[in-house]
Amino acid sequence: MRDLVKDYLGQKVSRRSFINKATAVGFSFAAARSSLNALQPIVRAETTRPGTSIPIATTKTFNGTGGELLAEQIRAAGTRFIFISNSSGMGPLCDAVVDRPDLQFIQGVSENQAVAMADGYAKASGETSFACFSRVGGPIASANMYNAMKDRTPVVILTDHMDSQADGRDGHEDLDDWLDAFKQYTKWRWLVKEGNRIPEWVAHAYKVSSTAPGGPTFIRIPRNVLYQTHKAEIFSRESISVPMDITPNPKYIERAAQMLVEAKNPILHVGHEVWTSGGRAAVVELAELLAIPVTQAWSWAADFPTDHPLYLGGYLDPMRFPDSIDLFLNLGANLPDPGSGPPAIPRTAKIIHARVDSRQLGADYPVDLAIVADVKETARALVEAVRAAVTKERLAKIKQARWDATKNFTDRLKQSYLTAARNGWDESPLTWPRLLITLNEMLDEDAIIVEEVGTEDWILRSFPFADGKKTKIGRTLGRSLCWGMGASIGVKLARPDNQVVSLQGDGGFLFGQSDSLWAMSRYDVPIITIVCNNRSYDEPRNNILMKGGRSRQENKDMICYLGSPDVEFTHIASAYGIRGERVAHPSELKPALQRAIATTREGRPYLLDVLVARTGLLADSNWYPRYSVAAARTRKV
C-alpha cells in the first residue's frame, strides 16, 4: 500500500488504478476512496509546488442536454456526491445521472439540510462540494448558505429557474430578482441563459468557490434550457484550479520576525485559515520556536492543538496571561471583536495580521504590519526568518522563560477545569463536563466531533483536538442553527473510516434538524448523534437575563424554556428507523455509548438523548408564558 501511495503521489497511477489496486490487495472500496481523499491535499500541494509537473489545462467538447452538460461539468470538476433535494426542475440532472453511476445522489428532504451536508463534506474533505434543489428552495436553504459564507466553505449551489421565455414577470415561482436575494449569502451568483454556456458558468462557480478565501456560489438555470440540447466545452478540474498558496513578501516577513524576536509578551491568535491552508503543524512550529502563547479565534476548526502547553483557549479581554501584551500576531482569523468599549487588543500592542482574505486584514484595528499570504506559507517563512535573525543561544533564552511560565499557567488551568468538573460528577441530570469527558474517554482516538452546541469553550477544553487525535468541525461562524445534523452526514461521507459524532443541543436539533435523520437512515450513515437535552436554550437565557431587564427583574424566562412538551428525541429517531435511547443518569452513559458505538460499527446510526443540567440564571425555572388556543375557543371545533 505504501508503494501504491507513493506511485499515486508521483502521478504514476490514476485515481481509478489506485482504487483498483487497493481493492485488489484487500482494501474495501470505501477505504480506498477514503485514502484517496486523504491524499488530495498533498496532491494539490505537490502539483502547485515549483519544479513539479503542473497538469496541462484541458477541455473536451460534449453534446447533450443541459442536464447532461451540467453532470459532465461537475464530474470533470471532481464531484462525486450530489447533495440534492426533490425538485421537478432537477429532472434533467436526474436523467443525466441515470447513466453516470460514478455520480451519487445524496438526497436531503429539505434544501437547508442538503446545503448543510454539502458544507460538512467540503469542510471535512477540503474539496468543493455541490448541492442542488428546486428554484423555490433557496429561501429555506439560505440559513446554511449564510453559514457557509461566514465560514468561507467552498460549496456550489444550483437550482433551476423559470423557463427563459417566462421569467421576470413575478409569475409562477418567480421573483423580480432571484439573485439579489442571495447576494449577502454567496461569494458569487449567476443566471445562465444560454445552454452552451452551462459548463462555462458551472466551472466558474467551482473556481470562485474553491479559490481562497472560498465561499458558496449560486447558479440558476432555466428549466427549458436544462432540457434542451447544446454543444459545449467541458472544463477540466485542473483548468479551474487556482493555487492560492501565496508566499509572503520576504521584506515583510523579515520585519515581522524582528518584531517577534523583540516582543516581551507576544500572543499568537489563530483562525480558520490555519486549518484550511493545512498550516496547523507550521503554526505549532512557529509557536514553539519562540514559546508564544496561543489563543483561538471563533472558528469552525481547532486551529491549534487544544492539548498543547502553549494553548490558552479563547482570547479574553483582558487576558489574564500573559500580562501586558506587546505584540498580537494574528494568523488566519478576524481580529477580536472590538465591541463598543475599549479595544480588545490593547493599543499598546503592535499588531501583525496575516491571512489570504485581504478584505478582513486589519479590519477594526490599526495594524502595524498586514501580510496578504497563505497562512501555512507565512508560518513557514516566519520560522525560517526568526531562525536566521537570532542565534540559537538567544532563541533558547527567549523561549525558555516564556515556555515555563505558559506551561505552568496552562497546566494549572487544565487542573482547575478537571477539579471543577469533578464537582457535580454524579449529578443527575448530567453535568456538561461529565458528558464531554466521558465521551472523550469512550470515543475513538481519531473521532470527528461535529458540534453545534452553544458554548464552544467546554468542547475545546474536553477533547484533545490535535494531529493524530480528535478533529473538531463546527460550530459555524455564522451560528445560524440547523447545520450540525446535515453537516455530520457530509463529514461522514468525506471521512467514512473515522468515527463521527454529531453533538447537538436540544434547541439546535429542534431547528428543523430531524429532516437529516431521514438521510442518515436511508444511506446507512453510521453516526452517533448526541442530543444534549436540557430543555432550554441555555445561552440565550443567560444572555437575555444578564441584561438585567424586566425578564430578570420578574424572573421570567420568556422564550428559552423548551420543556412542555418534553420532547422524546428517541421517538423522533425511531420514526426514521433509527435506534436510540435516553440517558437520564450518569451511570447510564457508558453502557449507552457502548451500544451506540456497536450499532455504528454495524453500519447504522444511533441517537442518544442525554439529559444535561442547565447552567446560569434561572436554570431551575420551568416557567414560560402560557397560552392555550383550545381554551381560547368559543366553540369546541
Add this chain to the structure above:
Amino acid sequence: MKLRVCGVSFVQAEKGVKLSKQNIMKAMMVALLLIAGATVFASRPQGQEAREKPILPENYLPDGAERDLIFQACVQCHDLRNTVSQRKTAAGWKRTVDEMIWRGAPLMADEAETVTKYLSASFGPDKPIPDEFKKKSAGNKR
C-alpha cells in the same frame, strides 16, 4: 492592583479595561469628570440626582485580594451586575464558580475556593439586594 477615586473603582469599568498606564490615566480623567459632575448635580432635586447617578456594580464588591481575582478572571464575559445582585448559599456560589470554570473562566482551583468563600460571605441569602440592582438594566460584554 486597583485604583479607587471617590469610592469608585477603576480597576475595571463595566467593559473590563486593561490595567495599562493609559487606562489608569483614563480612569483618573473620568474621576475628575465625575467630581466635576458631582458638583454640578449637587444643586439638583434629589429624584433627578438619583436617576442620573451611575451604577457601578464593582462598588458593591468588598475590598480584598478576592476582589482583584474577580477582576482578573470574571469580567471578560459579563459585567458584575449579576454577581452583586444575586444572593446564594455557599453551595450555590460554588456551583456558579464551577460553571464559570467549565465555560472557560481563567480561575485556578485554589483561587476558585477563595472566590467562592468571598462571594458566599458577601452575597449570601441574608444580605439585602440594593434597590438599584432591582431596576435599571445593564449589559454583558458578548
